[in-house]
Amino acid sequence: MDLAPKQSKPADSSVLKSTAESRLKNFMHEVTGRALVMMESATHNQQGIAMDLVQEAFISLHKSYADKSTEEWYPLFYTILNNKLQDWRRKEARRAQPFSFFRKVSLDDDEFEVQDVVDESTPNPFEFLSQAVTADEIQDAIAQLPVRQQQAFTLRAWEGFDTQTTAQIMNCTEGSVKTHYHRAIQGLRAALSHLNPNLGGSSK
Known part of the structure; x- marks a missing residue:
C-alpha cells in the first residue's frame, strides 16, 4: 500500500x-x-x-x-x-x-488645489441631484465639465471609490481629487438648477 x-x-x-x-x-x-x-x-x-x-x-x-x-x-x-x-x-x-512634441503638454490643473475643501461623501448621483432630473440630463451636464472633474465625480459617485483610491486611479494627489470633486458638484448643481430650483448653485 x-x-x-x-x-x-x-x-x-x-x-x-x-x-x-x-x-x-x-x-x-x-x-x-x-x-x-x-x-x-x-x-x-x-x-x-x-x-x-x-x-x-x-x-x-x-x-x-x-x-x-x-x-x-x-x-x-x-x-x-x-x-x-x-x-x-x-x-x-x-x-x-x-x-508641441518639443515640450511637455499640460492637460490639467492638478497642481492647483483649493485649500480646506471638505472631503464630501459619495452620494448616489440620482439621489444627490433629485429624482426631478433624468439620467440623460445628468449625463449631459457631466459632459460639460472639465475631464478631470468628470473623472473625480464618476469614480466617486458612480463607482463608489474613496478619495485615496480615486487619487491612485487618476494619478494625482488626494487634494486634487477633493478639488475636482468639489468643483464637479458645484458645476452640476449650477448646470441643473433650472430643472430643479432646490439644487441651488453651491455644494455648501
Whole structure:
C-alpha cells in the first residue's frame, strides 16, 4: 500500500484560463456601460474612440492581471483606462498644436488645489441631484465639465471609490481629487438648477 502523502494536482492551465475569461466576461458586462459613459463624455462624444479605449483597457487588464481577484480588478481597470485616456488626450493636444512634441503638454490643473475643501461623501448621483432630473440630463451636464472633474465625480459617485483610491486611479494627489470633486458638484448643481430650483448653485 502506498502510504506516501498524496500531492494535490495543480490546477490545469486551461481551466484557470477559462475561469479568468469567464470572470472577465462577467466583469465586462458589469462595468462596460458606465465606462463607456465616462469615456464618451471625456472624448466629447466620440463613441468610436470611447469604445476603443474601453476595449483596450479590458485587453490590458486580462493580459496583465488575469490572476487578480475580481474586486482588485475594479481600481486596476479604471487606472488602466485613465492612463489610456490621458495618452489619447496628449496625442490629440499634440495634433492640435504643431511642434508641441518639443515640450511637455499640460492637460490639467492638478497642481492647483483649493485649500480646506471638505472631503464630501459619495452620494448616489440620482439621489444627490433629485429624482426631478433624468439620467440623460445628468449625463449631459457631466459632459460639460472639465475631464478631470468628470473623472473625480464618476469614480466617486458612480463607482463608489474613496478619495485615496480615486487619487491612485487618476494619478494625482488626494487634494486634487477633493478639488475636482468639489468643483464637479458645484458645476452640476449650477448646470441643473433650472430643472430643479432646490439644487441651488453651491455644494455648501
